[in-house]
Amino acid sequence: MLDLKYIRQEPEKVQELLNRRDSQYQIQEILDLNQKQRDLETTRSRLQARNNEISKEIGQKIKSGLSPESEEVKNIKAESNQIKQELNDLEPQERELKTQIQNLLLSFPNLPSETTPVGKDDTENVETRRWGDDYLPDNSDTISPHWEIGEKLGILEFNRAVKIAQSRFVNLVGMGAALERALINFMLNRQIAAGYQEVMPPALINSDSLTGTGQLPKFGEESFQCNRDDLWLAPTAEVPVTNLYREEILDAGQLPIYHCSYTPCFRREAGSYGKDTKGLIRLHQFNKVELVKIVRPENSPSEHEALVQNAEAILQELKLPYRVMELCTGDLGFGAAKCYDLEVWLPSSNTYREISSCSNFTDFQARRANIRFKEANQKGTHFVHTLNGSGLAIGRTMAAILENYQQPDGTVKIPDALQPYLGQSLISV
RNA sequence: GGAGAGGUGGCCGAGCGGUCGAAGGCGCAGCACUGGAAAUGCUGUAUAGAGGCAACUCUAUCGAGGGUUCGAAUCCCUCCCUCUCCGCCA
Numbered sequence: 001m002l003d004l005k006y007i008r009q010e011p012e013k014v015q016e017l018l019n020r021r022d023s024q025y026q027i028q029e030i031l032d033l034n035q036k037q038r039d040l041e042t043t044r045s046r047l048q049a050r051n052n053e054i055s056k057e058i059g060q061k062i063k064s065g066l067s068p069e070s071e072e073v074k075n076i077k078a079e080s081n082q083i084k085q086e087l088n089d090l091e092p093q094e095r096e097l098k099t100q101i102q103n104l105l106l107s108f109p110n111l112p113s114e115t116t117p118v119g120k121d122d123t124e125n126v127e128t129r130r131w132g133d134d135y136l137p138d139n140s141d142t143i144s145p146h147w148e149i150g151e152k153l154g155i156l157e158f159n160r161a162v163k164i165a166q167s168r169f170v171n172l173v174g175m176g177a178a179l180e181r182a183l184i185n186f187m188l189n190r191q192i193a194a195g196y197q198e199v200m201p202p203a204l205i206n207s208d209s210l211t212g213t214g215q216l217p218k219f220g221e222e223s224f225q226c227n228r229d230d231l232w233l234a235p236t237a238e239v240p241v242t243n244l245y246r247e248e249i250l251d252a253g254q255l256p257i258y259h260c261s262y263t264p265c266f267r268r269e270a271g272s273y274g275k276d277t278k279g280l281i282r283l284h285q286f287n288k289v290e291l292v293k294i295v296r297p298e299n300s301p302s303e304h305e306a307l308v309q310n311a312e313a314i315l316q317e318l319k320l321p322y323r324v325m326e327l328c329t330g331d332l333g334f335g336a337a338k339c340y341d342l343e344v345w346l347p348s349s350n351t352y353r354e355i356s357s358c359s360n361f362t363d364f365q366a367r368r369a370n371i372r373f374k375e376a377n378q379k380g381t382h383f384v385h386t387l388n389g390s391g392l393a394i395g396r397t398m399a400a401i402l403e404n405y406q407q408p409d410g411t412v413k414i415p416d417a418l419q420p421y422l423g424q425s426l427i428s429v
Numbered sequence: 430g431g432a433g434a435g436g437u438g439g440c441c442g443a444g445c446g447g448u449c450g451a452a453g454g455c456g457c458a459g460c461a462c463u464g465g466a467a468a469u470g471c472u473g474u475a476u477a478g479a480g481g482c483a484a485c486u487c488u489a490u491c492g493a494g495g496g497u498u499c500g501a502a503u504c505c506c507u508c509c510c511u512c513u514c515c516g517c518c519a
Contacts, residue, residue: 038478038479038480041479041480041488042479042480042487044488045478045479045487045489046487046488048487048488048489049487049488052448052487052488052500054499054500055447055448055499055500056447056448056500057448057499058447058499058500059447059499059500060447060448062447063448068499073499074499076499077499078499080499080500081499083499084499249439249476251439376458377457379474380476381476
């Protein structure tokens with residue numbers, strides 16, 4: 001959520017930054033509504049002040065022996081009743097304006113960082129660096145897509161998953177399940193060693209939490225909802241983990257907070273019919289190790305760079321070729337001010353595919369979720385900055401391994417770093 | 430699921446219609462005392478919004494929302510959450 005005060009102070013600047021994303025976001029309506037609302041607030045609080053005075057006056061008169069039924073008291077009550085009527089008229093108006101402003105603010109995306117490249121869509125994202133060219137497989141022309149090799153090896157079952165759920169689900173069998181588990185453990189151990197504290201939050205989360213991180217109100221159709229309860233299946237650990245601190249005032253000394261978290265993630269993938277219909281790339285349910293940081297505002301840019309490195313370190317240890325893309329303003333997620341995507345090489349389709357998305361949300365989520373910190377011995381509070389990134393998506397990592405480590409004989413080698421976790425070096429039929 | 434108890438400031442805890450943003454204590458900060466500290470004493474110590482250059486002023490907030498009243502932390506209604514006992518259950 002944007003800061004209303006800041007919009008008021010720097011309207012041109014805010015509008016200019018929003019325009020870098022999309023011209024549909026116009027702040028003028030918010031400014032107009034806010035002006036009306038503040039005028040009403042001033043009038044209303046004056047009336048309330050007068051009413052408070054009257055109540056005190058009545059209290060004093062009764063205490064000094066005057067009857068509550070006396071003419072004098074009755075007259076003052078009449079004035080108060082008069083004011084109450086005016087208030088009954090004003091209050092709903094003000095409340096309505098506040099709701100309108102709040103809804104508008106919730107529907108506005110974050111301001112892009114000054115450093116975010118300007119562009120209209122994903123074609124204008126900027127490649128920042130590329131790693132692992134030496135590890136590109138040299139037998140690309142004979143490599144099968146991961147779903148084919150996975151089914152041949154008997155470790156991925158898509159048809160049976162469809163039978164028990166629907167399309168876009170997978171059943172992992174034998175070494176498939178073991179590899180998933182190994183990847184989770186490997187990634188968690190590495191991120192714990194890098195300083196992140198592990199958490200395992202609930203998979204079902206409430207609407208307030210989804211609003212806090214920005215999925216609601218605009219993107220409700222992307223998540224699975226439990227229709228009998230105010231609960232949703234978490235689309236990413238970002239939501240429960242960031243919201244652990246919702247409505248909290250942290251001591252400055254507690255910052256920075258670093259969490260890593262393995263969770264299943266559930267997404268409806270509405271609007272992606274026909275896209276990535278095969279394999280592990282786009283499923284309704286997938287596993288992910290997520291990194292979440294809660295930091296002081298002035299540190300968020302450097303914390304962001306460090307978080308990207310933590311995610312990259314996993315790919316490097318697995319020796320999977322990847323590139324780092326910085327998203328342009330037109331492709332930036334709703335709450336992000338700046339975002340890097342890590343894209344892993346998938347030889348069967350001859351492309352890089354997103355395997356991690358690392359964003360700095362600045363104070364956007366902190367404002368919605370009301371996560372603040374307090375400096376010792378100082379008055380007032382400040383909003384924290386929140387960041388998160390995948391470290392990494394497990395299913396897509398498995399897809400990348402099945403393809404990049406595929407041998408001409410149809411077996412799949414296991415990356416060195418993963419062998420201790422799996423207890424073997426090769427998957428074969 | 431059934432029965433009961435309860436949700437007050439950073440924490441503990443009083444207040445149960447009147448000047449209460451809320452006694453008292455703990456904690457924390459400043460000052461005094463001290464060679465220094467402890468102990469002690471004094472003072473201060475919530476959040477948000479609006480107005481003002483500022484000092485500051487006003488408003489709201491005692492789980493949330495509504496109601497009664499000139500006036501609600503206190504009374505009434507609805508909801509949420511926590512705890513205890515019973516049942517069921519991985």
